[in-house]
Amino acid sequence: MDATPRSTDAAPRSPSRRAALALGAVTALVAGTVGVGAAAAPATPASAPGHAAAKDRGKPAYLNPRLSTEKRVKDLLSRMTLAEKIGQMTQAERANATPADVTELGLGSILSGGGSVPADNSPEGWADMVDAFQDGALATRLKIPVLYGVDAVHGHGNLYGATVFPHNIGLGATRDPKLVEKAAHITAEETRATGPQWNFAPCLCVARDDRWGRTYESFGESPRLVSQMAVAVRGFQGRRGQLDNPDRVLATPKHFAGDGLTTFGTAAGDYTIDQGITIVSRQEFARLALAPYWPAIQRYGAGSVMPSFSSVDWTEDGVGNPLKMHAHSELLTGVLKRRMGFDGFVISDWEGIHQIPGDWNTQVRTAINAGVDMAMEPAQFRQFITALTEEVEAGRVSMRRIDDAVSRILAQKFELGLFEKPYTDRRHLDEVGSRQHRKVAREAVAKSQVLLKNRGRVLPLSKRAPLYVAGSNADNIGNQAGGWTLTWQGGSTNVIPGTTILEGIEDATRGDVTVSETAAEPVPSDATGVVVVGETPYAEGFGDVGGPQWAYDPGDNGVPRPVKDMKLSAADQQAVDKVCTQAAECVVIVVSGRPLEIPPALLSKIDGLVAGWLPGSEGDGVADVLFGKKRFTGRLPVTWPRSVDQEPINVGDADYDPLYPYGFGLRTR
Ligand code: GLC
Numbered sequence: 116m117d118a119t120p121r122s123t124d125a126a127p128r129s130p131s132r133r134a135a136l137a138l139g140a141v142t143a144l145v146a147g148t149v150g151v152g153a154a155a156a157p158a159t160p161a162s163a164p165g166h167a168a169a170k171d172r173g174k175p176a177y178l179n180p181r182l183s184t185e186k187r188v189k190d191l192l193s194r195m196t197l198a199e200k201i202g203q204m205t206q207a208e209r210a211n212a213t214p215a216d217v218t219e220l221g222l223g224s225i226l227s228g229g230g231s232v233p234a235d236n237s238p239e240g241w242a243d244m245v246d247a248f249q250d251g252a253l254a255t256r257l258k259i260p261v262l263y264g265v266d267a268v269h270g271h272g273n274l275y276g277a278t279v280f281p282h283n284i285g286l287g288a289t290r291d292p293k294l295v296e297k298a299a300h301i302t303a304e305e306t307r308a309t310g311p312q313w314n315f316a317p318c319l320c321v322a323r324d325d326r327w328g329r330t331y332e333s334f335g336e337s338p339r340l341v342s343q344m345a346v347a348v349r350g351f352q353g354r355r356g357q358l359d360n361p362d363r364v365l366a367t368p369k370h371f372a373g374d375g376l377t378t379f380g381t382a383a384g385d386y387t388i389d390q391g392i393t394i395v396s397r398q399e400f401a402r403l404a405l406a407p408y409w410p411a412i413q414r415y416g417a418g419s420v421m422p423s424f425s426s427v428d429w430t431e432d433g434v435g436n437p438l439k440m441h442a443h444s445e446l447l448t449g450v451l452k453r454r455m456g457f458d459g460f461v462i463s464d465w466e467g468i469h470q471i472p473g474d475w476n477t478q479v480r481t482a483i484n485a486g487v488d489m490a491m492e493p494a495q496f497r498q499f500i501t502a503l504t505e506e507v508e509a510g511r512v513s514m515r516r517i518d519d520a521v522s523r524i525l526a527q528k529f530e531l532g533l534f535e536k537p538y539t540d541r542r543h544l545d546e547v548g549s550r551q552h553r554k555v556a557r558e559a560v561a562k563s564q565v566l567l568k569n570r571g572r573v574l575p576l577s578k579r580a581p582l583y584v585a586g587s588n589a590d591n592i593g594n595q596a597g598g599w600t601l602t603w604q605g606g607s608t609n610v611i612p613g614t615t616i617l618e619g620i621e622d623a624t625r626g627d628v629t630v631s632e633t634a635a636e637p638v639p640s641d642a643t644g645v646v647v648v649g650e651t652p653y654a655e656g657f658g659d660v661g662g663p664q665w666a667y668d669p670g671d672n673g674v675p676r677p678v679k680d681m682k683l684s685a686a687d688q689q690a691v692d693k694v695c696t697q698a699a700e701c702v703v704i705v706v707s708g709r710p711l712e713i714p715p716a717l718l719s720k721i722d723g724l725v726a727g728w729l730p731g732s733e734g735d736g737v738a739d740v741l742f743g744k745k746r747f748t749g750r751l752p753v754t755w756p757r758s759v760d761q762e763p764i765n766v767g768d769a770d771y772d773p774l775y776p777y778g779f780g781l782r783t784r
Pocket residue numbers: 116117227228229266315369464465
């Protein structure tokens with residue numbers, strides 16, 4: 116995403132005429148294809164063996180669910196005009212397009228960018244919005260259903276009331292692929308039940324420099340760990356043949372590839388590392404960047420993939436020739452589609468095509484010829500259609516490439532069951548944010564906590580000891596959820612249902628609790644101090660160390676957010692210093708998207724130190740390990756440096772001397 120604010124106006128979509136239109140669409144479809152007033156087949160009970168065949172007789176092949184996806188794609192493709200084909204390759208953003216645009220242009224997909232939500236940001240409001248766009252699609256000649264995509268990257272975070280899981284870096288700390296799959300399945304259920312059938316997740320980035328603002332979207336620095344967590348694809352999609360279930364969504368491993376390998380200082384604009392250049396040999400690239408995509412594609416059958424904004428510069432070819440991933444046919448077509456056998460479709464990132472050198476038509480032509488199948492053009496969707504049409508008519512993009520792209524897209528729509536069930540199946544609507552789902556998220560929070568220091572076995576805490584709780588992130592659910600929560604960048608004032616870490620502590624203890632965020636209140640000498648420190652929310656390059664400052668969220672009132680530096684704020688350092696000097700003992704919990712620098716003088720005063728990551732809506736999961744209801748089992752998914760100056764620092768480096776190494780984590784009995 117670029118640095119300008121995403122459109123977050125929430126123009127209400129017309130309430131769906133879902134039931135009436137669906138019936139009308141099916142009737143029109145059959146009538147339109149077989150001639151109006153075709154003699155109705157003799158009424159036969161649905162149970163009769165021949166019923167299915169009779170029901171399907173006379174329908175165009177692509178509408179016959181008993182035919183193979185391959186046959187249905189072939190039949191539908193043969194009926195499509197160039198305009199209809201290019202429409203399927205085009206995705207627009209909901210705030211800039213209407214259902215009428217879907218009808219007029221035959222748009223293949225609509226997305227919600229981060230924070231782009233319906234005026235009624237409820238499960239029903241979402242389902243009505245998505246179904247209104249589906250009305251538009253079913254009003255087209257061939258009635259090809261529209262795909263609706265969102266970033267449900269840690270639960271359906273845009274939706275108020277959704278279960279918000281720990282971000283991937285915390286899930287990586289659990290070392291529990293089964294739990295990751297379960298979390299993805301719950302996310303799929305809460306997403307599909309509210310309309311979107313497509314999730315731009317999981318991020319399979321391997322984060323090698325924690326100064327990157329997207330470190331928290333990574334499961335960790337080890338390609339082996341990230342490869343294990345590629346099982347999230349199965350959590351989203353289910354096994355082959357389950358994609359049409361009401362609790363599954365199309366997955367999108369991203370950002371292919373090397374998004375987490377870029378070199379600090381190579382980014383364009385005011386980002387410092389996000390979307391920069393990956394300077395690497397093909398062998399290292401395969402080992403670090405491509406590794407997680409093999410299981411995602413070959414074992415779990417991911418149906419779509421999103422390329423990275425970043426560029427790749429092969430060292431063996433002589434550094435100095437970076438090529439954007441969106442233009443990289445050697446990798447998008449040569450490796451992803453041919454070598455890995457990827458038969459899904461490639462969706463560009465947000466205006467990712469615009470970063471390719473050249474004029475607009477060159478950018479469009481280059482991306483499509485490199486292997487991009489659908490363009491995420493939030494605002495310039497009409498211009499994309501015009502440019503691609505010109506390029507095909509000029510013979511610079513072949514019909515073979517167009518047919519390949521459209522076939523890939525249609526195949527996923529058939530697999531999703533959209534032609535049989537185009538509208539939202541709302542049977543799981545009431546399970547959004549349910550107690551059962553939150554219980555799983557709470558378990559994930561507890562398992563994600565990493566115990567780094569436990570002097571004098573201060574942990575687990577006694578439930579009777581008087582407590583003194585301080586720190587900027589003790590009682591802020593927006594901060595503990597992080598980016599991609601209600602808004603793209605997340606926000607300290609983005610309040611969602613759930614429990615803060617403080618609320619979890621108060622529920623768990625029977626002792627007195629004094630709360631003072633800045634530790635202004637006197638600290639009783641017999642108290643146990645718990646100081647919850649860390650970062651305020653960010654996303655993408657706005658989280659880069661030394662990166663730009665975001666100031667566009669309504670809750671910010673135009674005040675720019677702090678520049679990120681991977682250090683504790685002065686207020687948090689003072690709170691830790693005071694509490695850990697005056698209390699009987701103290702525990703510090705770091706709630707952040709990545710490791711933060713802890714000054715040695717401060718560290719020496721801390722008895723217990725916990726990496727809390729970004730736990731999401733169920734902050735009470737932190738109290739579960741603090742008070743021994745659950746044992747600490749988490750292990751570092753990334754190296755914890757002594758100072759920011761050590762970045763990038765990763766296990767296996769020659770002079771590896773971190774504060775806490777990759778995989779470290781103390782256990783409690
Ligand atoms: C963003 C991100 C990508 C996301 C897309 C749609 O810029 O790079 O991860 O899926 O836009 O929101």
